[in-house]
Amino acid sequence: MDKRVAIIGGGVAGLGAALSLDRYGIESIIIEKSPNLGGKVTGYAQLFPDFKDGKALVAELIDKARRSPRIKVLTNASIRTMARQDGRFELAMTSGDAVCADAVILTCGFEVFDARKQGEYGYGVYPNVITAPELELFLDPEGPTKGKLLRPSDGQPAQRVAIVFCVGSRNKRLGNPYCSRICCSYSTKQAIEIMERHPDANVTCFYMDIRTYGRGFEEMYQYAQELGVKYVRGRVSECSALPNGDIQVRAENTLMCRPVQGAFDVVSLSVGMAPCSDGAQIAAWLGLELDPYGFFQAKDDYLSPYETHQEGVFLAGSISGLKPIRDCLSDGFSAGGEVALYLQRLHQGRG
Structure with missing residues (x-):
């Protein structure tokens, strides 16, 4: 033809x-x-x-x-x-x-959600709050840090990492009530990469619900937990910077019905997808x-x-x-x- x-x-x-x-x-x-x-x-x-x-x-x-x-x-x-x-x-x-x-x-x-639209997380204000695509660059052996996870503020190794799920997704206030479908799995993959390279790292994922579907996805989630990745069910209410550059994360643990907070070297925002x-x-x-x-x-x-x-x-x-x-x-x-x-x-x- x-x-x-x-x-x-x-x-x-x-x-x-x-x-x-x-x-x-x-x-x-x-x-x-x-x-x-x-x-x-x-x-x-x-x-x-x-x-x-x-x-x-x-x-x-x-x-x-x-x-x-x-x-x-x-x-x-x-x-x-x-x-x-x-x-x-x-x-x-x-x-x-x-x-x-x-x-x-x-x-x-698709377009990547602009994390600045959720100002409570401090993206664009605090250098140690990054997005999942930026974390991917840190984990890339061919990236700017040759695969080393470093704090953007001072270049020091990041051992305590928080990953915040559903940034820009499942949010009616922002007009994005839908699930982006890949964020839970994408960020779990990143958590595994961190733990495999640094078994003594502290990686905590804050989530609304874990949605891992498809062949091999649930197994990946289970493997992350076996490596020591922590999962806290609860929406993060605020990220703020401490004097030394650490990021303090405040959230509510909805399984235990109590507030939680912690200080991290780096916070990665699992940004969703937009049309x-x-x-x-x-x-x-x-x-x-x-x-x-x-x-x-x-x-x-x-x-x-x-x-x-x-x-x-x-x-x-x-x-x-x-x-x-x-x-x-x-x-x-x-x-x-x-x-x-x-x-x-x-x-x-x-x-």
Whole structure:
């Protein structure tokens, strides 16, 4: 078939979609607004629950995509407008370039919640309050500290670490009542990394509920407890800085019905996920529906999870709801197959 598919987003879902289409001999063009492919997974030295090398996974996907003559890539590429004309999609780029496609797969991913919006935790005020993505950089052997967990304020080793779950998720006041689905598991993975490298460390996780689902996730949670990671059920009410730079955490232990507090070298905030920043504009261009929180709605969550109500427009990854990395990659491959079937029907109909 002489068809082309535009894939908006070059993360793992977009790469999976392109590779799936390639198997069917269908040309695709990946449009990525950042300088590099791979999305947020490029910042993960280890994935959960199997601790697979995230950077190696992304490198393998990118290498396969780059070696295919049917997969074109545009990076640093921003879309100025997008519309359907005479059965084809016309994408005008801010660079002045134009892309024409017979179908579109939206794989724009998600945004990380801005922890400054929860001022009670002191992020952006106290240097030793960091976010989970920043903790990931500390744990990365190729990161700025070569895998050493150091206090940002003075560069001293951090032995006492608090991890606060559900920052920006399950919060009606912020307009994010939904669960981000991966934070419990993602932060548990980080706690395990700390304890494996520093068995004498003190790692305490403050949580609302532990939600670890999927093959291997619950086992990872159990392993963390075996290593000595402490779990305290209770929402943290406040983080404040002590004169020596330590962070004092105040919370309520809802299992014991009493307040608790402790001082830590570093506090990591498990920030949740929010809809992609371009979602509303893309939905307006293509006449698509968003749910009350800003995620794209599929045609039917059960029977057509990758299709939209607009013919020729498909979804994959966290653009339609938050999910783990391997689910996003699986989405990409599956959406590619759905698009191949769609283009085949389109080709036969015109023939």
